[in-house]
Amino acid sequence: MPRLGRPGTRRGLLVAGAMAALLALTSCAAPQDSGDRTAQDAGIQLFQLPWNSIAGECETTLGPNGFSWVLTSPPNESIARDEWWASYQPVGYGLESRLGSREEFADMVARCDAAGVDVIADAVINHMTGQDAAGTGFAGTPYEHYAYRGLYAAADFHHCGLTTDDDILDYDSREQVQTCELVNLADLDTSSPRVRETIVAYLDDLLSLGVAGFRIDAAKHMAADDVAAIVGALPEGTRIISEVIRGAGEPVQPEEYTGLGEVFEFSYARDLAPQLESGVFADPELEGDRPLHVPADTAVVFVDNHDTERREADVTYRDGALYVIANALMLADDYGTPIVYSGYAFSDRDAGAPAGADGAVDQASCADATGPADAYDDGERTCVQSWPAIAGMLEFRAVAGDAPRLEGVDEGDAYGFEREGRGVVAVNVGAEEQTVEIPTSLPAGEYCDAITGGREPVTSDGCRGAVYTVEDGVARFELGPLVAAAIHADSRR
DSSP states (O other): OOOTTOTTSHHHHHHHHHHHHHHHHHTSSOOOOOTTOOOSSOEEEETTOOHHHHHHHIIIIIHHHTOOEEEOOOOSOBBSOSSGGGGGSBSOSOSOBTTBOHHHHHHHHHHHHHTTOEEEEEEOOSBOOOOSSOEEBTTSOEEETTEETTTBOGGGBOOOOSSTTSBOOOTTOHHHHHHSBSTTOOBBOTTSHHHHHHHHHHHHHHHHTTOOEEEETTGGGSOHHHHHHHHHTSOTTOEEEEOOOOOTTOSOOGGGGGGGSEEEOTHHHHHHHHHHHHSOOOOOOOSSSOTTSOOGGGEEEOSOOTTGGGTTOSSOGGGTHHHHHHHHHHHHOOSSEEEEEEOBOOSSTTOOOOBOTTSOBOOOOOTTOOSOOSOOOTTOBOOGGGOHHHHHHHHHHHHHTTOOBOOOEEETTEEEEEETTTEEEEEEOSSSOEEEEEEOOSOSEEEEOHHHHOSSOEETTEESSOEEEEETTEEEEEEOTTEEEEEETTOBO
């Protein structure tokens, strides 16, 4: 599928024209503190952001805007390289990394907790480095491909013997996927009690600093029983979100890991993107679990993440207004737990975050961000967590609570649906203005838009942004090209 919003494409030409209007609308108001109410479940991935910067974001943006948790990049020492993927090649479990020190990590966790934001740490426990030559980690720890001081020796790794170089070649082979090496990364034998104990000790150390849980990186490449043994040794209540990329027809599927906690449901974004591209929307199954998806209470859903934005994602920060629409639909949905993604711009997909001469990643703040930019310089933070449109949708989600999603309305390139009695969202992904009328049980009246108005769209003298009307049981939205709108029970003026 062609990427969205690129020069020379129909939608690419639309994005530039729509961006100015969207920016003017999304910058109408800075994010507001609406007391203690949060979206209850929504998270944010702050990719390759230093610990001190995350602490500041928790205090100035994440807590006030209603995020309930933040996913960090891996906190342990890794190879001393600048590429983003270097963080996914551990040399040890000491908490000295390009993103900060152990003391800074602990301070971040404490400050985020005080702001009402849980910290989920990215745990790289399937493997160590992919470097054939011996080297020294960022904090000075020496290592070899199968030798890590005080941790692991050659006997602690899989040596599958199934392929010429022990790398995975066939994803239809469970044995290769779970015992061979993923792109030369030294694959830990997680069936070994000694390896498990070592991993558990690392995770327990992070828990002692106050983290709420873990993203289990590359969980698909470990047998579910091995992951169960590791997370089963952690304290009750530890949150576990496993990365298990769904592949059609493959033997290892996300459903094997749902008994351990939540999983990232990659099919969600894969299903959403074609609808945004084509303007032809279809409701999911609204009764019971959705086919080809894990159950809602075990699903973590996303538009993109640090991996997919560099590979398969059809909607990313580069798509501006369409990216706002995609995130609005996700945050308005009643399926799964949403995680918004915030990273940095890049033209080289291997490029790491901007860093100093010592390799430490530069501090950054998103407190003043007002919405998606027309263009980004390489290394510039996208600051999605600070966009008023996102803050407004977090408020929408908080108001919607557990109200079910009702059948949607698809008119031309416009689409929308109601969260029963609590709110209505509508989007137009087309090139022309579109009107869509959505049945609703909201009371008649004028409503302030949470997309253009932000977290507190209603002011003492009217609305911060656009105004939409509910009359005779119908919410009417007149939407310009590439525009999203959302009204809810608390946005009636």
